[in-house]
Amino acid sequence: MQKRLIVSLVLIAGVGLFSLYAWHSPIEPISSPDNAQFTSEEIVEGRILAAAGYCSTCHTPADGQLYAGNYAMHTEFGTIYTSNITPDKETGIGSWSLEAFERAMRSGVSQDGHHLLPAFPYEHFNKMSDADIKAIYAYIMTSIPAVNQLKKDNAIPFPLNIRWLQAGWKLLFADTAPFVAQSAKSPEWNRGAYLAEGVSHCGACHTPRNAVGAEKRDNMYAGAAIDGWIAPSLTTTNPAPLPWRAQDIFEYLTTGNSPYHDSAAGPMAPVVHDGMSALSDSDVMAISIYFANVAGVNSDQDFTANSQLISAIDAQQTLPDLRLDQGANLYAVACQSCHYSGQDIVKGRPLLSLGSSLHLAEPTNLINVILDGFHADQGLKGIVMPAYREAFSDEDIALIAGYLRQSAGEKAWPNLISKVGEVRNQPQFAQ
Numbered sequence: 456m457q458k459r460l461i462v463s464l465v466l467i468a469g470v471g472l473f474s475l476y477a478w479h480s481p482i483e484p485i486s487s488p489d490n491a492q493f494t495s496e497e498i499v500e501g502r503i504l505a506a507a508g509y510c511s512t513c514h515t516p517a518d519g520q521l522y523a524g525n526y527a528m529h530t531e532f533g534t535i536y537t538s539n540i541t542p543d544k545e546t547g548i549g550s551w552s553l554e555a556f557e558r559a560m561r562s563g564v565s566q567d568g569h570h571l572l573p574a575f576p577y578e579h580f581n582k583m584s585d586a587d588i589k590a591i592y593a594y595i596m597t598s599i600p601a602v603n604q605l606k607k608d609n610a611i612p613f614p615l616n617i618r619w620l621q622a623g624w625k626l627l628f629a630d631t632a633p634f635v636a637q638s639a640k641s642p643e644w645n646r647g648a649y650l651a652e653g654v655s656h657c658g659a660c661h662t663p664r665n666a667v668g669a670e671k672r673d674n675m676y677a678g679a680a681i682d683g684w685i686a687p688s689l690t691t692t693n694p695a696p697l698p699w700r701a702q703d704i705f706e707y708l709t710t711g712n713s714p715y716h717d718s719a720a721g722p723m724a725p726v727v728h729d730g731m732s733a734l735s736d737s738d739v740m741a742i743s744i745y746f747a748n749v750a751g752v753n754s755d756q757d758f759t760a761n762s763q764l765i766s767a768i769d770a771q772q773t774l775p776d777l778r779l780d781q782g783a784n785l786y787a788v789a790c791q792s793c794h795y796s797g798q799d800i801v802k803g804r805p806l807l808s809l810g811s812s813l814h815l816a817e818p819t820n821l822i823n824v825i826l827d828g829f830h831a832d833q834g835l836k837g838i839v840m841p842a843y844r845e846a847f848s849d850e851d852i853a854l855i856a857g858y859l860r861q862s863a864g865e866k867a868w869p870n871l872i873s874k875v876g877e878v879r880n881q882p883q884f885a886q
Contacts, residue, residue: 466551479568482558484550485550488542489708493593497586500595504587506733507653508580510595512725513537522595523547523602528574529882533611533667535574537722543601557585563625570621572609573629573668573672582634587654628669640748643737647745650738655730657746660686660722676749683881684721685819687811691751694814696863701754704743709736711834714800715758717810718834720824728832764800768809770862771795784860785851803838813863818856818871822878825852849875 505511514537516526524539525624542549548556548566555566564570571577580588614620625631634653636645649656661681671677678688687693697703697715708731709715711724719727731739747754758764796804807813811822828842836839844850853871860868868874 458495459578460586467780469863477581479562479564479570481568482566483554484566487544487549488553488592488596490597493597497590497593498597500587501590501592503592503733504654505591506584507650507730507738508591508656508729509725510540511592512729514540520600520602521847522599525604525605525607528884530574530668532615533609534607535572535611536607537574538606539602539604540595541599541602542596543603545862546603546605547601548595549601553589553592555586560588560591562631563621563629569618570625572611572618572621573624576656576659578630578670579653579659581631582649582653583667615797624667624669628665628667632672641744643741643744644748646738647741647743650734650743651745655726655742657689661689667793671673676829682722682820683878684823685815685817686722688788689746689749693750696767696809696814697761697809698751698752699747699750700756701740701743701747703744708739710802711836712802712805712838714802714805715764715809717812718805718829719819720829720833720836724830724833728836730731734743767806768773768796768800770797770808771806780858782856785855786858788848788853793840803835807859808863810865813859814865816866817873818860819878821856821859822852825855826879837870842880849873849879 495509505747509520513526513528514524519525520541522539522541524537528535528537528539539547541547544550551559551566557573558564558569559566560577560583561573561581561806563573609616620886634649640648657668658675659677660681661678662672663674663677665669676689677692687695689699693699695716699713699716703713705717707716707719708727711719711727731742734742744754794804794807798808800806811823812818824840825847826842826844829838829840831837831839834840847855849872852875856875857867857871
């Protein structure tokens, strides 16, 4: 009996201590921000940083109003709808003080004290400087139209929908460490690391997560599934035949295409065209230098005599017997006229065997591109690829994917037809 009493008291004490840890007081709302506290330079910088953080991408659905929320984020734990972050006082953040905004950005706690779900990447935003967070606040409060729109209810099952329990998740898994520059690295590397690890939160998509949705920080940038696509590894484990040099990454991030690699599709397209396009060339190069280092790549490597590149170019000149290989036949009819580049690498005409999508363990990215093509605002702007969702059956797409996988020198993907059907029928994410 005494033992039970002790256990009960310990449990009660534990719950009480956790409650104290989990509880956050509301921050007094304001009638309106004092715009006089913001300089024009801060507002301009806030616009750039908000773009680099993809705020509009996640807070604006395809048919919605800018920053008004209700973009559907489909996760393994249910669908999460993003918040209205316009300056509307009733349904947005118009009554939030800078203090409340900073707390949300750094701790994932709302103005009223409730915990935000980790789909909001506060673990990355907490690495930003006070000045940069203030700049984003200044931009939103002074430059974004207020929209009165209620947030949709999240479709998350019990007990994951209990916000109080998010405190326990934070205690166990959240990365609360501030950004610390590395003295052994160059200023460019440190600037790239600050942007990539902070406002641009690259690890949120490219880092695998554990069973409860926390980033595996000991496996940072090793690749992960996101929004129905695969965000490839950015480390030495990237499967692309040619290494990603700093100049390749820079070209990809500034134009949407690297001739020696891939074009930006799916969730990566707005990263390039809405996010990176707002940054200065020096900042994008800093990010490129950082990620080339993460991948262990010497940016001075010359591809002129690279054997894999030469083999990939030469392989275009010969096709198997089209009467026997149905996948090659379909590819020749529907794809080859655009993807053939002769004896040169031509920007905008990707040599598919060089892209990571043919070398990944899953065919998801390749299937997505065949199904939905490229819009004019994806990849290299103005270059489009037709969608074959309606023209080709699952078997047709599987035949093309299988042929391309084999031509890239990789082992066949298993259960390819069923995988095409799975990708075809997944939720339609914003293109």
